[in-house]
Amino acid sequence: xxxxxxxxxxxxxxxxxxxxxxxxxxxxxxxxxxxxxxxxxxxxxxxxxxxxxxxxxxxxxxxxxxxxxxxxxxxxxxxxxxxxxxxxxxxxxxxxxxxxxxxxxxxxx
Amino acid sequence: xxxxxxxxxxxxxxxxxxxxxxxxxxxxxxxxxxxxxxxxxxxxxxxxxxxxxxxxxxxxxxxxxxxxxxxxxxxxxxxxxxxxxxxxxxxxxxxxxxxxxxxxxxxxxxxxxxx
Numbered sequence: 406x407x408x409x410x411x412x413x414x415x416x417x418x419x420x421x422x423x424x425x426x427x428x429x430x431x432x433x434x435x436x437x438x439x440x441x442x443x444x445x446x447x448x449x450x451x452x453x454x455x456x457x458x459x460x461x462x463x464x465x466x467x468x469x470x471x472x473x474x475x476x477x478x479x480x481x482x483x484x485x486x487x488x489x490x491x492x493x494x495x496x497x498x499x500x501x502x503x504x505x506x507x508x509x510x511x512x513x514x
Numbered sequence: 515x516x517x518x519x520x521x522x523x524x525x526x527x528x529x530x531x532x533x534x535x536x537x538x539x540x541x542x543x544x545x546x547x548x549x550x551x552x553x554x555x556x557x558x559x560x561x562x563x564x565x566x567x568x569x570x571x572x573x574x575x576x577x578x579x580x581x582x583x584x585x586x587x588x589x590x591x592x593x594x595x596x597x598x599x600x601x602x603x604x605x606x607x608x609x610x611x612x613x614x615x616x617x618x619x620x621x622x623x624x625x626x627x628x629x
Contacts, residue, residue, distance in 0.1 A: 435614040446551075446603060448620040455614075491557065500547050500562030500570060500613040507556060 408432050411492050411505035418512050424479040426508045428492030431473065438502065439466050439477050440491040448491075451477070482512045516540065518621035520606050526627045527596055535591040535624045539608030546589050547609075547618060548581055552602040560604075563589065564612065596628045 409430045418424050428437070439451040452459050452466040454475075459466050463482075468475040479486055492505040519538045527533050539546050548560040559573035563583045574580070578596075583589040593600055603623040609616040 438618070440620075446623050446625075448605065448607075450617045450619065453617045493557070495613055500545060500564065501559045501572060502547075502549075502557075502613075502618075503559070504557040 407506070408503050409492055409494055409505040411490075411508050413508060414506065415509045416511070418482050418510070420483060420512055420514050422482050422512075424482050424486075424510065424512075426477045426490050426492075426510070428475045428477070428505055429473060430475075430492075430494045430503075432494065432496050432503065434470075434473075434494040434496055436495040437468055437475050438491075438493040438495070439475075440493060442489040442491060442507070444488075451490075479510075484512045484514050487511050518606055518608050518619050520604075520621040520624050522624060523622065524625045524627075526629065528629050529598060530595055532592065532594045533596055533626065535593075535604050535626070537589045537591070537606030537608075537621060539587065539589070539606070540619055541587075543608035543610055543619075544586065545609040545611060545613060545616065545618075546583055547607045547613075548589070548591050549605040549607065550602045551605060551623075552599075555602075557605070560591070562613065593626075596626075598628050601626055601628045 436455045442448045463480045465478040489507040491507045493502040521536045544565045546563045562570040578594045581591045605623045606621040607618040609618045
């Protein structure tokens with residue numbers, strides 16, 4: 406079993422829909438990252454969180470440390486949100502991020 | 515300001531040759547990370563540098579892989595006697611300080627193809 410599991414693996418949505426991507430992990434963590442990777446490969450960090458909830462524009466990330474679960478929400482989705490979304494956890498103070506396999510999101514106009 | 519830069523952007527090499535991949539982190543960032551993304555696979559951690567501390571090499575897949583960071587800035591990832599399974603995109607990231615407290619900024623990657 407992978408230490409970081411994401412669901413769904415693939416997600417197709419219509420423009421305007423509310424989207425949720427889930428991440429569960431099995432190790433103790435000091436931080437959790439949500440990353441976005443567009444076709445062509447560039448990776449952008451969306452959020453880093455260790456508790457509670459963060460919001461940036463139409464993106465919201467939540468984490469429940471007790472349940473070892475995080476969600477990434479996209480409100481009013483747009484075709485430009487189409488990308489692979491990756492959850493990664495930091496197991497300790499070192500830089501060893503453990504990555505989920507990603508969720509490929511496609512938003513249709 | 516300038517982000518993380520990597521060179522070359524693409525590298526094609528023959529099996530058995532050595533390659534060097536370069537990463538220029540954001541100025542002032544003390545932490546530097548190397549990751550690898552193989553075709554159809556997820557990202558995997560390779561090595562982490564934090565300030566003057568000994569690097570965390572726990573992710574390096576074999577002793578053919580090594581990395582150094584000179585002067586706390588530029589880093590070079592070296593792969594000796596390359597194999598076809600080394601083909602991947604190699605990503606570098608940097609952060610302002612300790613990994614647990616700071617967001618990581620990723621470079622565009624170097625796509626390595628071993629023929």
